[in-house]
Amino acid sequence: MLNKEQLKTDIHTTFATLSSLLDKFSDSQLNTVPFEGSWTAGQVAEHIIICGSGIPESKTEPAKRSPNDLVKPVSEMFLNFGIKFKTAPMLEPQQSHHSKKATLDTISEIEKTHLRTVANSDLEALCMDMELPTFGYMTRYEWVRFVLVHTQRHTRQIENIYKAVE
Template sequence: MKTQLINDIDITGSTLLQLISSFSEEEFNTIPFEGSWTAGQVAEHIWKAGDCEILYGPTVAVDRVPDEKVGAIKTLFLNFGIKMTSPESIRPGEGYHPKAAALDNIRSIWDKLTTAANTLTLEEECTAFEVPGFGPFTRLEWIQFINTHTQRHIQQMQNIQAKVLRA
């Protein structure tokens, strides 16, 4: 289970970094259509949402399967037909987003995520925060949540890139 988790994290992180790298600086900061974020804003949202602090916060031992909620997380977040609204705390700022800074921030978050997956007890439940509708997550579920949430936004960023390149 741990080997697959680390492999999944690696694939998602590599895909995201390659995708961001494929944008020109101008494309990275171009709004593809009204009401949309730029790729730079999506990247900022990803690193804000991927902050690994929750993984190092208070935990409790639980008597349940540590990946019990992973299926529900994937079902919801990989349903691209659903439009979601970001919580205010992880919404990106307006304006210019330097691509190099975004790459550095994503690398940093992904290093933290990989370290957490490799070193923490994944079966413990984090108590500092709950995603509405899900209840508390184990560390394993949080890592899967961050990874799956990022996969959703990789799809969004690919759509942005397609629109920007056609413009």
């Protein structure tokens, strides 16, 4: 059985940590390139927003496996900071300027969206709209867990950016 209460706690903790970190930035710092070849903290936040705004769940079917089989391997990959990933063009930030308030408001809405998903949806359903590269189709539970580890990975990136721009 999946622990929905723990998942809700993890959602809140992950997004609260990100929001608290972003709140330390001034609007100017949020839009400052910390070093050559890097995104700004605002661009990283935009990437988190693009990737975490929802899960591909319009078409689902019952999973023929445990609903959390992919949590550990996905977490191990995304929380391995020695691995560098190439961002797909559709997931790259598009805005040149980011408002701290708008960014924080959007992140708060994303947190609420995921909390509603946990409260109101079948987390064991397999989402058939999109496969995560390397892993394939994932359950709603796995997608929410992916959003969390992806956000945690990029929160660490934003911490490094903050150290460079403060």
